[in-house]
Amino acid sequence: MSSSPVPASATPTNDGSRAGYLREQRERHGRRAIAALPVEHPREFATALGRVTVELWGPPGIAVGQSQAWLPSFSCPLARNALEWILRGRVAEVADLLVVPHTCDSLQALAAQVIDLGAGDVPAVTFYHPRNDDPLLRATFVRDELARFRTALERRLGPIADEALSGAVALHRESDRLARRLLDEGPREGLGEAERYGLLRRREWTWVEDQIAALGAALDRPAVPPGSRRGVPILLSGIVPEPPGLLDALADSGLRVAADDLAGLGRRIPERLPPPTGDPIQDLAARYESLAPCSTRTGHLERRIDHVVSRARAAGVRGALFVVISRCEPELFDLPQLREALRGAGIPSAVIETELEASLPGSLRTRIEAFAESVTGGDGPTAFPAAAPLRDPASLRGIPLRVSTPSTFRKAHHLLEARLAGPAVLAVQSFRRLRKLGRKPPPAPFGPPLRASVALRGILEQYYLEGRTADGARPVAWVTSGAPVEILRPLGYYVAYPENHAAICAARKKAQGLCEAAEQEGYSRNLCSYARTDFGMVISGRTPVGRVPRPDLLVTCTNICQTVAGWYRVLSRRLGVPLVVIDTPFLQGGLQPHHVRYVRRQIEDFAAVAERVAGRTLSMNRLDETVGLAQEASMLWGECLEMGRRRPAPWFGIEAFLYMAPMVILRGTDVPIRFYRALLAELRERVGRGVAGVEGERIRLLWDNLPVWSELRRMSELLGRYRANFVAATYTHAWSDCADLLQPGDPFESAARTYASVLLNRDLATRARELADIGRRFGADGAVFHADRSCKPYSLGQHGLRERLAARHGLPGLVVEMDHSDPRDVAGEASANRMEAFLEGLGGVGES
Incomplete structure (x- = not known):
């Protein structure tokens, strides 16, 4: 040598x-x-x-x-x-x-x-x-x-x-x-x-x-x-x-x-x-x-x-x-x-x-x-103040674990508002909405609104209503969408999802102000807009849902991106709350035995931490039951999505981005099961009656990536003019993709395999096969790839996927650069012009 x-x-x-x-x-x-x-x-x-x-x-x-x-x-x-x-x-x-x-x-x-x-x-x-x-x-x-x-x-x-x-x-x-x-x-x-x-x-x-x-x-x-x-x-x-x-x-x-x-x-x-x-x-x-x-x-x-x-x-x-x-x-x-x-x-x-x-x-x-x-001004070395004492390195992530100890008053208040008075008021509101639902016809060419839309609104209102009084009444965890929430449900946690909250902020035109609040504190505009929206909420206290409860525990899983690890570490330090990081190695070439061992051990450690914070013992029977509920909801959601294969599709595809919410925020409970059973029955009924999500459906599209929450109305109107429909989307399908892996019996093993195998944690060869399969099964005429500034794992690789889909499967594609939350990075007019040109290339004719 x-x-x-x-x-x-x-x-x-x-x-x-x-x-x-x-x-x-x-x-x-x-x-x-x-x-x-x-x-x-x-x-x-x-x-x-x-x-x-x-x-x-x-x-x-x-x-x-x-x-x-x-x-x-x-x-x-x-x-x-x-x-x-x-x-x-x-x-x-x-x-x-x-x-x-x-x-x-x-x-x-x-x-x-x-x-x-x-x-x-x-x-x-x-x-x-x-x-x-x-x-x-x-x-x-x-x-x-x-x-x-x-x-x-x-x-x-x-x-x-x-x-x-x-x-x-x-x-x-x-x-x-x-x-x-x-x-x-x-x-x-x-x-x-x-x-x-x-x-x-x-x-x-x-x-x-x-x-x-x-x-x-x-x-x-x-x-x-x-x-x-x-x-x-x-x-x-x-x-x-x-x-x-x-x-x-x-x-x-x-x-x-x-x-x-x-x-x-x-x-x-x-x-x-x-x-x-x-x-x-x-x-x-x-x-x-x-x-x-x-x-x-x-x-x-x-x-x-x-x-x-x-x-x-x-x-x-x-x-x-x-x-x-x-x-x-x-x-x-x-x-x-x-x-x-x-x-x-x-x-x-x-x-x-x-x-x-x-x-x-x-x-x-x-x-x-x-x-x-x-x-360079001044003389001599800098006079340093005394060093602050370091946090106890033996405690979890440097922040001591504290047992959540609900007070009697807070529990009573939570019970009254979230379980008695609140639901009663919401039930009356839902009844009134349901009566009004069919009175006003939808704008052409869209089909009649789904009855499930009323139930969905009630579920979301109830979920955020419970959150307003949850801290101090029960343990609270903030988690990422891809985290194994099944561990938390049997322990009585209220589970908050900052991603879902950020999406609501974007849909209600509140995200930009929250992003700017974070940027004023030094967070770069090049960071994920969901993270900036979340930081802005924590910094300013502003939220369109009334109040988000303070967490006792933070849980992040890297299967959706590495961004969430940095995001939640900032939250942990800022809020003084312990953090559990569940790291899922990227599956380049497939799941390996040492991946499963590594992820399983982390989920087991997570369960032990969640027990300590909640002050309760995790029942394996309850955990098995929760895993079964999550699997059933996932399978039902998949059946709802499969209805998009019908010609014409019985619902408007953009609606699916909204209807996936119960699967995300209430996974592991019976709420999404009841909701998706009703939704599936309604979709089947519409198929039987020949009701279409877009009347005179001409163009069937596949969507890749998160939706652009601030542009849902504009995009709906554009699609309507061309009688086009997103009959399938990789983002919505991801929530049913691993249903067969989530098995009761050995919940830690099945959770390790399930959460390591989600779509964004798999290589581009897998994503290419899934795109081709979805495009074929749903009879797509074209694919729209949303190159999302705030979601690099989803976006970096789309140009190559588009080329492969066109070359090998004859499915043309369009890449549009936007952002799922921050309207400053959407360029709506330019994106709409490109979409129109793409739809016309597929044979569409815009209607005034």
Whole structure:
């Protein structure tokens, strides 16, 4: 494993230099390359195979061309640039394989496009970063994932000998040790700041022994004495120190990086490693656990804040600069909390957001200069206030568990309002609405309103009425839509769904104001609009449903997106409420045994926490009963959706987005079962009488993604003019998709398999098959793909899915970019024009 060292003075950062080095490795040493996406991945396997790892951080400034046909405009710049290089064939020129760590929804979608949809001509494998906060559970999963990753590499590139892997682990430990020294010990004589960082970043694309030689040569230079170091010390945070020229701009402004919190550097170089065990997999797992907290991996917010503030204090910095890649959700969720903690420690901060430009734009240089002026004033080091005591690390997620202890008065009030007086008033209102239902004919060409619409309104009013007085009367949990709510029902929880509440806010034109309230507190407009709506509600207290009860417990499940982990960690810190994260590994290639073990253990832990907070014991008989109720409701909902196969469809497809609400918010109770039985009977009755959702139905459409809640009326009117109907939607079908997996008898096992297998947690090959199957069974004439700015897992990949659906199944498709909640990102007129052109292309003729 020997080769000539790379001189420490060589610090090029452009792709040509990387390509030249890799050519030399191939021609002189016979070493091919493995390409990799950021942030952290086990490079030791590539070394054991005799391969050089080259990381695709961009490179910055690439002219975007081919990737535009695969990605929407709101895609992550890092993923966009990497895909551009893949599509141009530049990666395949030097690498036999692409490694994509699942650090975020954007890279997850990028991997799926390469693997499932043939984006580029290089094969790819993935490595999943666990998001659960339990170190023992996480360590077990990492060992299993390392073993799976090794097998995947061996299938592509040949066997990896244990001896070779142990040797590679030892070499990378030495490279880590030297890199940590060079990073922490600061400037060296004759080695500028840009050169020092350039040398550290050569670890991204050079052979490990060349790294060791170059780092050792740099460390042989004398360190610059602390008293002779020029520039005001700052902490630098973000993903990578880009665009080019960033470090020079800092130096020109009189700033010096004294503490590094970059995901691509400081956070992935261990500060200390446990002694080697002789087992390379165990040693790699131990290294993983020793890394600094990072938003792109575990994301534990309390530990991350503690780490950043501690490093800033230790380095005596006068300020902190966050260089954030635009639309990088993991970083953007943490940002306001980190800045608040630093401000509390007397450390000012600033944020610059970059698109990974080819050079540092003048606007960013101006912001750096203004930041420098704000931190260079005054004499001597910053006087820090005393550190706030850390929360008890032994408690769940850093926040102590508190047993929900309902008061007699609150219980009585809740019983009177939510169970006696309130339902009586709502029943009278429902009776009156039902009498009025058929008096006013619907606007042409829509069929008569469903009687079930009255029942639906009553169910939603009763649900939110119960919530108004729930806290203090019974335990309350806020959960994500894809969480295993069946655990909570037998324990008596009132379950609130912030996503459903955000959808109601959007439909009632309240979302924009709530999003703006969150943005005023530092939350980026590039974050999910559901999350911003929720933050705005928490910040302002405004809600169109009267009142949302304060939670005793937060529960999030990553099977719908990684966004929810960042979202709920913010809620946990802001509300001081314990959080359970149920992490479901993305099923690229199918569900694996270690996935099931990992998810099951988390659900079992969740049940134990829910018991402690509720102060009750979970009855397995009640749990089985609840699982059975959830399964029955899911199957009935599926039968309702199947009625859309009739010609004409007996209901207007946009209505299904509303009628799915009981399945989401009351799953595991008998309410959705009674509701969907009645709805199914009514739909069958309409079929028998020949009643159509759209009279004279001409065009049958398939919808992919969440609805645009603020545009339901406009879209309905447009479809009506063309006698078109959305007869099926992947979003509504997702709530019946896994009904067969949810089985009583072994509720934890079935919940693990069910909740790991939801649509958005499966690869694009599965989604392509489902789209084709739904389109065929429902007789769709075309498909509309909503590229939703706020839902990257659903949206990144739709362009490729549209092309596959058209090429293989003859089903034309349209992609429209909008947002499910924030009307500022809808562009309704432009989207409507595109929809009209698409419908006319399908043979539709608009009616006035």
